[in-house]
Amino acid sequence: MTVINDFKLFLKIKGAWILLIGMFLYGIGTGILAPMNAVYMRDEIGLSKIEIVSIFSISLLLNMVTTMVVGIISDKIKRKKRLPIFACIVCMAGLLIYMNAATYVITLMGMVFAVAPSGLIMGQLFAMARNHFMTLAPDIYEMAQIWLRATFSVGFFTGLLVGANLYMIGEFKSVLWGNFLGYAALFVVLIIYKEYEAQSSISSVKGETFSLVMLFALLFLACADALRGLYLPLVVVQLFKAPQIMSYLWSVQAVFELAFMTVAGYWANKFGSKPVIMIGSIGALITYILYSVQPPLWVFFLAQPLYSFFVSVLYGVAMGYVQRMFHTRIGFGSSLYVFLSQTASLIGYFLPFFIPGYQPRIFIIPSILVCASIILMVGLVFIHRVRAKKNSQSVGITG
Template identity: 55%
Template sequence: MSIWSDMRTFSTVPGARRLLGALFFYGIGLGILAPMNSIYLSDSIGLVKGEIVSIFSISALLNMIVTITVGAYSDRMKHKKPIALTAAVICMIGLLVYMRADDYTGALIGMCIAAAPSGLIMGQLFAISRHHFTQLAPSLVEMAQIWLRSSLSVGFFSGLLIGANLYVLATFQGVLWGNIGGYAALVLLLTLHRELDSTTKKENSSSNSVTGEPFSLLMLLAILLIACADSIRGLYLPLVVKELFGRAEIASYIWSVQAIFELLLMTVSGYWAARYGTKPILIIGGVSAIICYAVYVWSPPLLLFFLVQPLYSLFVSIKFGVAMGYVQRMFLARSGFGASLYECIILMATLVGYVLPLIIDGYHPFLFYIPMSIVVAALLMIGWTMMTEKRNNLVRRKRDDASTFRAAGS
C-alpha cells in the first residue's frame, strides 16, 4: 500500500483523530516549556548549574520509577485511560506549585510533582493506541504509532513558537500557564476518547500481521545512549545559545525549524525501517546527529544553527519513531510494559544526560563533544549487533543446507 492510502485508512479509524489531537496538544504543552525550563530556573529563581541539574535529575529518577512500575502493572487492567488522565491532572497541580517557587526547595517539589507521573501519559497513550489499531486496523499498527508520535512532535515544535512568544509577551508565567493549557486540552480529548478493552483475546489473533523483535539488551543499551545524547542537547542547547547570542527565545526558534520536517521524516524513516530494517536506519540517524554536534562545537554563526536543524530532525524522527517501534515490538504481548519501557529508557537517558556535562564548567559549546562520543559508542554497538546477527544467520543457513544435503543423500 502507498503512504497516501495508508493515511486515508488511518483517518477513517474511529478514535484515531482524538488520539492524534490529544498527543498534538500534549506536545504543544511540552514544547511551550521545554527550552525555557532551564532558563527559568537560572534567571527567575537564580539557581546555579549544579542545582538545576539536580532538580532535573531527581524528578527524572522519580518519573522513571513511577513509569516502569505502573507500566508493568497496567497490562492487567482493562482500561489504561484512567492512568493517563490521573497523571495529567497531577502534572497540572505540580506546575501550579512550580510557578510559585522562589528557591531551590520549592522548585524541586514543584518539578517532582509535575514530572514524576508524566512518563505515564506518553507510555499509556501509546499502549492504548497500539491496542486500538491492533483491533481496528492491524495492518497500520506500526505506522499509526509513528504518525501519533509525529503529531506529538509537530505539537511540540508548534509549542516552541508559542512558548517563545509567550515568553516575550508574558514572561515565564505565561510560559507555565501555556504548559498547563496543553495538559488541559489533553485531558479533554482523552476524556472524549472511547478506549477499547485491552484484555480482550482478539488482540493476540489480530497482531499476527506485526512481526516481533528478539530481545536484545545490547540494542536497548544503544538506544539508551542515543536518547542520552539527545537529552544533553535538549537541556544544554538553550543555555549554550543564550551564552553565545544573548537571547533566550532564540533556542525556541531554532528548534521550531524541525516542525517543518518532522511529520515527513518520521513517515519516511518508518517506511525505510520497514523496508531496510531498523538498525541501518538507526545508524543513519546517529551519523546525522554527529554532524550536528560537530557544528555546535565549532560555535558557528547563528544561521548555521538553523541550517543543521533539518539534519537533526532526521535523527530525532528516527529516535522517536523507529526506535520506539523497535522497543515496543520486543514486547508485543505486553503493550503497556513495552511502551513504558521505551519511556523509561528516555527518562534514564535524561537522567544520565543531565549529569554528564557537569564535568565541563559553564555552558561552552565544547559540551557537545560528550553527546558526539556517546552516539559513536551507540553506533559501534548497533554495528556489532548487525555483524553478530549476520554471522549467526550464515551459520544457521549452512547448518540447514547441510541437513538438506544429508536428507537428500539418504
C-alpha cells in the same frame, strides 16, 4: 501512492482524530516550557547549575519509578485511561506550585509533581493508541503509531513558537500558564476519548528478538539527545543572549518532522529498523560536531533538518522497535521505551559536569555517545551475519 492511501485510511479510523488532537495539545503544552525550563530556574528563581541539575535529576528519578511501576501493572488493567487522567491532575497541581516557587525546596516540590507523572502519560497514551489501531486498522498500526508520534512533535514545535511569543508578551509566567493549559486540554480530551481493549490477535503479531545490546545502543542515542535537549538552550543563550532564539531554532524541525517520520517508518518496514537507526545516528553525529565548533547562528538553523531526521528515527522507528520486543505486553513495552529515554535524560544531565560552564564543546560528549552506539549496532549486525553464515554452512553439510 501507498503512503497517501495509508494516511487517508489512518484519518478515517474511528477515534483517530481524538487521539491526534490529544497528542497535539499535549505536545503544545510540553513545547511551551521545554526550552525555557532551565533558563527559568537560573534567571528567574536564581538557582545554580548544581541545583538545576539536582531538581531535574530527582524529579526524573521519580518519573522513571512511576513509569515502570505503572507499566508493569498496566497490562493487567483493562481500562488504562484513568491513569493518564489522574496524572494530568497531578501535573497541573505541580505547575501551580512551580510557578509560585522562590526557593530551591519549593521549586523541587513543584517539579516533582509536574514531571513525575509525565512519563506515565506518554507511555499509557501510546499503549492505548496501539490497542486502538490494532483493533480498528491492523494493517497500518505501525505507521499509525508513527504518525501519532509525529503529531506530538508537530504540537511540540508549535508549542515552542507559542512559548517564544508568550515569553515576549508576559515573560516566564505566561509560559508556565501556557504549559498548564496544555495539560488541562489533554485532560478534557482524555475524558471524551473512548478506549479500546487489547485484542487476542495481538499475540500473533510478529515481534522483534529481545536484544540487550540494541537497548544499550538506543540508550546511548537517547542520552545524546537528552544532553542536547537540556544544554543546547543554555549554550544558545550564552552565545547569542536571547532565550527566544531556541524556540525558533527548534521550531524549524516541525517543517520536516512529519515527512521524515513517515519516510523513516516506510524505510524501516522495507529495510529493517537497525539500518535506518544507524543512518539517523550518522546525521546526529554530524550535527553534534557542528555544534561543538561554536558556529554562527545560521549553522545552528541549517543543522536542524539533519537532526530532525535523527529525532524522527529515535522517537518513531526506535519506539516501534522496542514495543515489538514486548508485543504481547503493550503497556510494559510502551513504558519501557519511555523509561529508556528517561534513563538517558538522567545520564545526560550529569555528563556535562566534566566540562565547566555552558560552552559548545559540551557537544563532544554526545558525539562520543553516538559513536559508541554505532559501534554496538554494527558489531551486532556483524555477529548476526557470522552466525547466519555458520548456520547455513552447517545446514549445507548435514544436507
